[in-house]
Amino acid sequence: MSAASSESTAVSPATIAFIGGGNMARSLIAGLVARGTAPASIRVAEPVEALRDSLRADYGVVTVADAAEAIADAGVWVFAVKPQVMRTVCDAVAATAAETDPLAVSIAAGITSAQLDRWLGGDRAVVRTMPNTPALLGAGITGLFANPRVSDAQRDAAERILATAGETVWIDDEALMDAVTAVSGSGPAYAFLLAEAMQAAGQAQGLPEDTARTLAAQTLLGAARMLVESGETAEVLRKRVTSPGGTTQAAIETFEAGGFRALVDAAITAATRRGRELSAAND
Numbered sequence: 001m002s003a004a005s006s007e008s009t010a011v012s013p014a015t016i017a018f019i020g021g022g023n024m025a026r027s028l029i030a031g032l033v034a035r036g037t038a039p040a041s042i043r044v045a046e047p048v049e050a051l052r053d054s055l056r057a058d059y060g061v062v063t064v065a066d067a068a069e070a071i072a073d074a075g076v077w078v079f080a081v082k083p084q085v086m087r088t089v090c091d092a093v094a095a096t097a098a099e100t101d102p103l104a105v106s107i108a109a110g111i112t113s114a115q116l117d118r119w120l121g122g123d124r125a126v127v128r129t130m131p132n133t134p135a136l137l138g139a140g141i142t143g144l145f146a147n148p149r150v151s152d153a154q155r156d157a158a159e160r161i162l163a164t165a166g167e168t169v170w171i172d173d174e175a176l177m178d179a180v181t182a183v184s185g186s187g188p189a190y191a192f193l194l195a196e197a198m199q200a201a202g203q204a205q206g207l208p209e210d211t212a213r214t215l216a217a218q219t220l221l222g223a224a225r226m227l228v229e230s231g232e233t234a235e236v237l238r239k240r241v242t243s244p245g246g247t248t249q250a251a252i253e254t255f256e257a258g259g260f261r262a263l264v265d266a267a268i269t270a271a272t273r274r275g276r277e278l279s280a281a282n283d
């Protein structure tokens with residue numbers, strides 16, 4: 001199949017090409033198909049055969065080994081590869097981008113819209129996004145930034161794709177996308193770390209492993225639902241659990257004395273800095 005279709009009319013704005021069919025692409029594809037996007041309108045370029053096979057088997061999407069085949073007739077290209085290979089991947093498809101003028105959507109940490117625009121040959125419509133893994137359940141959140149070349153229709157198209165993964169929030173200042181990455185892109189891992197630590201501490205107090213795991217997981221789920229559904233702040237909800245002189249106060253004072261807030265701040269600062277480093281290191 002030719003990489004660059006000479007007939008631009010063959011390009012469909014409704015056809016979505018994923019370049020990279022790994023974990024995050026799989027989550028987004030699951031959301032798109034579950035919410036009604038025709039699998040035949042989704043192309044996935046993924047070099048690993050086993051991943052291609054499972055995407056085709058699970059979602060009925062069209063899978064190919066090479067990006068050139070996936071992008072030929074697609075109006076939207078979703079770049080879902082690691083930041084470290086993004087430049088090489090863009091170089092390989094830049095000539096087609098110049099011919100077909102697609103909307104380029106990236107989910108890569110760190111990589112800026114200006115880099116993507118430049119690597120795709122310049123004057124390209126680019127939406128830089130940062131989803132997270134709860135996308136797999138439609139319970140994710142994605143930050144999005146559009147460069148000035150993106151039309152209203154393309155903005156809507158990007159929003160529709162990422163909305164299948166959960167909530168969306170547009171960011172006007174791209175410099176803040178590294179902070180979005182640090183808070184919500186990486187954030188599920190922080191919740192899982194807390195769950196691991198709560199489970200281990202519960203086991204250390206004598207609880208059976210399964211019981212400790214269920215107690216920790218269900219507690220995080222319930223607390224997260226209260227945060228989202230009650231309309232109250234985390235501080236108010238925390239104080240309501242904390243009876244004066246009670247068990248929670250004993251725990252919270254221990255967290256505060258151990259520098260919990262400063263530690264979270266340092267962690268999110270480190271993740272934000274790493275996003276900037278990924279941009280510079282892969283330019």
Ligand SMILES: NC(=O)C1=CN([C@@H]2O[C@H](COP(=O)(O)OP(=O)(O)OC[C@H]3O[C@@H](n4cnc5c(N)ncnc54)[C@H](O)[C@@H]3O)[C@@H](O)[C@H]2O)C=CC1
Binds near residue numbers: 020046131
């Ligand atoms: N894992 C996460 O929680 C999140 C990841 N991201 C971003 O998503 C991107 C992908 O991350 P994951 O899905 O976790 O990684 P992954 O490693 O699971 O997926 C990347 C896929 O790209 C494929 N690939 C490599 N070279 C390719 C090429 N030339 N053409 C087509 N495919 C190629 C790989 O075989 C792999 O399957 C990264 O840029 C990451 O920053 C964004 C939000 C959250």
Ligand SMILES: O=C(O)[C@@H]1CCC=N1
Binds near residue numbers: 109181185186
């Ligand atoms: O750790 C990472 O670099 C990616 C981006 C956000 C979540 N995972």
